[in-house]
Amino acid sequence: MMLCWILISLFVGFLKAQEVIYAQVGGTVTLPREKKDSENVYVNWYRGNNLTLSRNPQSGIQGKDTKTHANLLQDFSLQISPVQESDFEIWRCEQHILTSTFEKTYKLYHVTIPQVPALIAGESLSLECQIESTPVKHKVTWIPPKNSDCNQINLKDKKIEVNDVSRCHSGVWTCKLEYDSKQTEATTTVSVIDLSSSQDTVYTSSSEVKIPCSLSSNIPWPILNETGLIGGSWSFTPLNDPKSTHSLLSLSVGSVVRWIEIQDTISPVKAKERELKDHDLSINLPVSENTRGVYTCNLTFRRKQKKTLSRKVQVEVLKVSSSRGSPVYEGQSVNLTCTLGHQLTSEFKMKWNCSSFSNCSNFKLNSFNLFIPEVKLEHRGKYTCELWKKEKMEVYADLFLKTEKAPVDIWLYVAISSGVVVFLLLLVVIIMCIRRYRQMMMYRRRKTKFCCCKNPQQNQKGFYKT
Structure with missing residues (x-):
């Protein structure tokens, strides 16, 4: 019994003589050298009983193991990086100054976080x-x-x-x-x-739009497949018909991951197929008024229960149009309309910019329309409609107004048309006058007729007007 207590005491004393150092496999750890004379000191670092690195004031640092991942720092402390499983043992620092020798023992212990x-x-x-x-x-x-x-x-x-x-x-x-x-x-x-989108609403006026959707972290597709990814999809709900949803693309998983078009579906928009090589799940669409709507990106996983991740992105298309088309002839009126296709909330406002003038104040303006009552040749140029949300411009759209002098044949056509209209009006007036005259003449020529009546009940004779 006494022997057991002696062994335990010796073991505890041995542990106390060692300095405890915790390290993680793959990490970096530093075994500090007790500060002695740094110029004339000889330093030897041992892994177990094997000399790993030494420092000699005359010949410098020497390594016994050329494949070692340990190195001496400027103060001759020992740094191990990366820490390997074989490093979790006793390390000893031996210092020699003249005839004096100093030793320090370290023991590496694990600190681990299961993956x-x-x-x-x-x-x-x-x-x-x-x-x-x-x-x-x-x-x-x-x-x-x-x-x-x-x-x-x-x-x-x-x-x-x-x-x-x-x-x-x-x-x-x-x-x-x-x-x-x-x-x-x-x-x-x-x-x-998880799925993320750089923005919940995309404003565009260009010919093509990218609808964003991506994985929240750059996880390789093989890991996603191991996690239970079984598919995905893109769908579209028009703003003007929120009860109607159209399927656009489905996700083909495997060694090659790609968006593929869903056949036999009728949709007002068409998305392009593409192969996916990173965490970007976005799609590209040609822009038209039909592109306005809500797009939903889905990923489906097989877990204990089927789980679907979804992100929605609303696409708004800003469009500028002219009531006259192009070109607009001098003297005509024209109305330029800028719209998203629906009524805006109070946080939005439209601004017009006329490149041909210092400003657009000469025209009749409101939130959506710019009205030019009489077009002139100098009105030719680019007109820009800007959509602002609070203090930030979200998108702008341009329209180039082409103005021209009205050609001679048009004026001739206008004159002939006007003459024909005047002639027809005169003809109608003359016919009405003739009919009126004839009615009056017939009324004057009509004679008054009399008849002789006999009344057997009364002995009266005479003529009576009928």
């Missing part, structure tokens, strides 16, 4: 900082990713739980271990699969 598989937004995250047992006391603090400020959680335990993860939890999580006035950090990368 977490990729998660889908909405699932739960569990992280554990596993610390190899030693006599020293320690304190653990978790440091979330720099972008992780969405959920407040307890970060003071070895094991933490995060419910309902989102893309803000994606990134590098750090377990900060503090012990004996030292600290060590172990890290792990958490990947949260």
Whole structure:
């Protein structure tokens, strides 16, 4: 019994003689040299009983192992990077100054964070900082990713739980271990699969528009396939018919991932097929008035229950049109209309910019229309309609107004047409006058007739007007 206590005491004393150093496989750790004379000191670093690196004041630093991943810092401390599994043993620093010898022993211990598989937004995250047992006391603090400020959680335990993860939890999580006035950090990368869009509404007036949708982090497609990705889709709901939804594209998964067109579907818009090689899921569409609407990007995963990630993007098309078409002839009136196809809220406003003039104040303006009552040749030029949301211009659209002098044949056509109209009016007036005259003559020629009546009941004779 006494022997057991002696062995235990010797073992505890041996542990106390070693300085505890925690490290993570793949990380970096520094074994500090106790500061002695830096000019005349001889420094030898041993891994177990094997000399790894030495420093001689005359010949400099020498390495016994040319393949070593350890190196001496400027103060002759030993840095190991990256830490390998074989490094978790006893390291010894031996210093010689003249006839004096100083030794310091270190022992590397594991701090480990088990790797977490990729998660889908909405699932739960569990992280554990596993610390190899030693006599020293320690304190653990978790440091979330720099972008992780969405959920407040307890970060003071070895094991933490995060419910309902989102893309803000994606990134590098750090377990900060503090012990004996030292600290060590172990890290792990958490990947949260979610869809993101650079903007919820896209304003355009160009001939083609890119509708954004992407994975929130750049996760390789093989990992997505391993996570249970089974498909995806793009669909379209027109603004003028919100009850009607059209399928545009479906996602073909496998060694090659691509958007493919859905056959036998009738849709007012057509999207282009394309192969996907990164986290970008966006599509390109030709722009027309039919492009206005809400586009939905979906990814579907097979988990315990089928799970679908969705993002919606609304596309607004700004269009400028002329009531006269092109060209507009001198002397005509024209109305320029700028619209998104629906009524705007109070946070939006339209601004007109006339390149041919210092401003558009000479014309009749309102939010959507610019009215020119009499077009002149100098009105020719570019007219720009700008859509502003608060203090930011979202999009603008241009229209080039082409003005010309009215050709002679047009004036001739106008004169002949006017003459024909006048002739027809005169003819109608003459016919009406003739008919009126005839009616009056017939009335004058009509004679008064009399008849002789006999009344048997009365003995009266005479003539009576009938």
